[in-house]
Structures are given as structure tokens and as C-alpha cells.
Amino acid sequence: MNEKVMVSEDSIYYPPGGILIWMIIILEIFTFIGASLVFMYYRGISWEEFVAYREHVSPLIGTINTIILIVSGYFMANSVHKLRANNHKAAASQILWGLLLGVLFLIVKGSEYYFKLDAGLGLGFNTFFTFYWLMTGFHFIHVLFGVGILTYMYRAVKKSEYNSENMLDVESSATYWHMCDLIWILIFPVLYLI
Amino acid sequence: MLVVLVTLIILNYVFAENGMHNAVYFIVVVSAIKFIGVVFQFIEAKHAHSAWKALSFVFVAIYLIGVLVLY
Numbered sequence: 001m002n003e004k005v006m007v008s009e010d011s012i013y014y015p016p017g018g019i020l021i022w023m024i025i026i027l028e029i030f031t032f033i034g035a036s037l038v039f040m041y042y043r044g045i046s047w048e049e050f051v052a053y054r055e056h057v058s059p060l061i062g063t064i065n066t067i068i069l070i071v072s073g074y075f076m077a078n079s080v081h082k083l084r085a086n087n088h089k090a091a092a093s094q095i096l097w098g099l100l101l102g103v104l105f106l107i108v109k110g111s112e113y114y115f116k117l118d119a120g121l122g123l124g125f126n127t128f129f130t131f132y133w134l135m136t137g138f139h140f141i142h143v144l145f146g147v148g149i150l151t152y153m154y155r156a157v158k159k160s161e162y163n164s165e166n167m168l169d170v171e172s173s174a175t176y177w178h179m180c181d182l183i184w185i186l187i188f189p190v191l192y193l194i
Numbered sequence: 195m196l197v198v199l200v201t202l203i204i205l206n207y208v209f210a211e212n213g214m215h216n217a218v219y220f221i222v223v224v225s226a227i228k229f230i231g232v233v234f235q236f237i238e239a240k241h242a243h244s245a246w247k248a249l250s251f252v253f254v255a256i257y258l259i260g261v262l263v264l265y
Binding site for chain 2: 010012015017022026030033037040043059063066068071074076080174175178184185
């Protein structure tokens with residue numbers, strides 16, 4: 001079947017990246033907003049404990065990781081634009097930069113985890129760190145999965161398996177990667193800054 | 195857009211670290227702006243149906259109101 005189906009970009013059934021990835025985004029964002037609000041609720045109950053142990057997380061490291069993820073998202077957004085212009089080489093290069101920054105995020109986060117565990121601040125240490133590990137840990141898994149997706153996309157775009165007429169998978173992958181940005185934007189202020 | 199987002203991230207850090215009065219309002223509002231920026235510019239929701247744009251604002255409203263009420 002070679003019939004091409006034209007779908008309008010502003011159709012409710014075709015948000016950028018496709019409706020399925022948006023269904024996932026809705027579920028994920030609601031989950032992490034919920035987690036952030038439950039964190040704030042417990043923060044209100046155990047205010048002194050939460051404020052004291054907030055000092056054990058580094059806002060600077062968190063800020064650096066936020067910048068890394070945002071810049072990585074910028075490269076992924078660029079890769080979609082480049083592929084729309086059928087510039088495969090530039091698109092692959094942009095995905096590679098996004099991917100490398102994603103790996104850098106994981107390295108920074110991994111080192112942060114190492115120092116937390118070394119200091120005995122594990123999952124069961126107290127309520128603050130239970131939230132810290134669960135919220136950042138689930139986000140870490142999302143980024144790890146995203147790095148896998150970007151690795152596949154880098155290989156596929158480099159081999160010109162996608163083009164401007166066939167790029168929904170690339171758009172969906174980029175949207176998934178932006179979802180990782182969005183989750184971090186929500187959880188970073190409540191865990192590290194407030 | 196990238197410059198704006200990175201500037202907002204750095205401003206958030208400065209406000210949080212200086213312990214400024216009512217910094218929480220600034221931090222949460224800036225986070226909401228970053229969220230909308232990523233959704234509209236990076237995911238390109240600006241080209242999407244208005245229902246998806248509205249949904250993005252609903253997320254932000256729930257987050258903003260929830261965090262500020264529970265703070």
C-alpha cells in the first residue's frame with residue numbers, strides 16, 4: 001500500500017511526535033506532578049527535617065544537570081529540523097550531541113548517587129531521601145532509556161533510514177527526550193531549590 | 195530560546211542560594227516558564243491543536259498552585 005496519508009499538523013489526533021507519545025507524556029507528567037505535590041505535603045508535615053536534609057543535596061550540581069538536559073533537548077529539537085530538510089549528516093550530528101549530553105547527565109547524576117550512598121544517605125535513611133531516590137531514580141531510568149533510543153536513532157538517521165517524508169519515529173524519540181527535560185524541570189526545584 | 199532557558203535556570207540557582215525573601219514564588223514561576231518554553235519551542239506544541247496547548251497550561255497550573263499552596 002503506497003497511498004500516502006496527509007495528516008494536518010494542527011489536528012487534535014496528531015500532536016508533534018504522535019498521539020501515543022503524548023499519552024505517555026500525560027501519564028508521566030501527572031505522575032511526577034503528583035510525586036512533587038506529595039513531597040511538598042510531607043515537607044509541610046516534617047518541615048525541619050526536610051529543610052535540614054535539603055542541605056545535603058547540591059543545588060549547583062542540580063543546576064548543572066538541568067543545563068545539560070536543556071542543551072541536550074535543544075540539539076534534539078535541531079535534529080528534527082535538520083531531518084525535515086533531509087540533511088541527514090547534520091541531523092545525525094545533532095542527535096549525537098544530544099546523546100553525549102544525556103550520557104554526561106547520567107555520569108553527573110551517577111557520581112551524585114555515589115557520594116550520597118558513601119555518606120550513608122540511602123533510600124531508607126529518612127523520608128526526604130526516600131523521595132529523593134524514588135523521584136530522581138525513576139527520572140534516571142527514563143534518561144537511561146532515552147539514551148538507548150537516541151543511540152538507535154543516531155545509527156538509523158546516519159544510515160538515512162529516515163527522511164522528511166518518514167520521520168515520525170525520530171519526532172517521537174525527540175518528544176520522549178523532551179519529556180525527560182520536562183520531568184526534571186518539575187522535580188528539580190522541589191528537591192534541590194525550595 | 196536556549197539562551198533564555200539557560201538564563202532562567204541560572205537565575206533560579208542564584209535566587210535559591212541567596213535565600214531571598216519569597217524566592218519560592220520566583221523559583222516555581224520560572225520553572226513553569228521553562229516547562230512552557232520546552233513544550234512550545236522544543237516539542238513544537240505551538241503548531242499543535244489548541245487542546246494540547248491548553249493541556250500544557252493545565253499541567254503548569256496544577257503544579258504552580260499545588261506547590262505554592264503546600265509550601
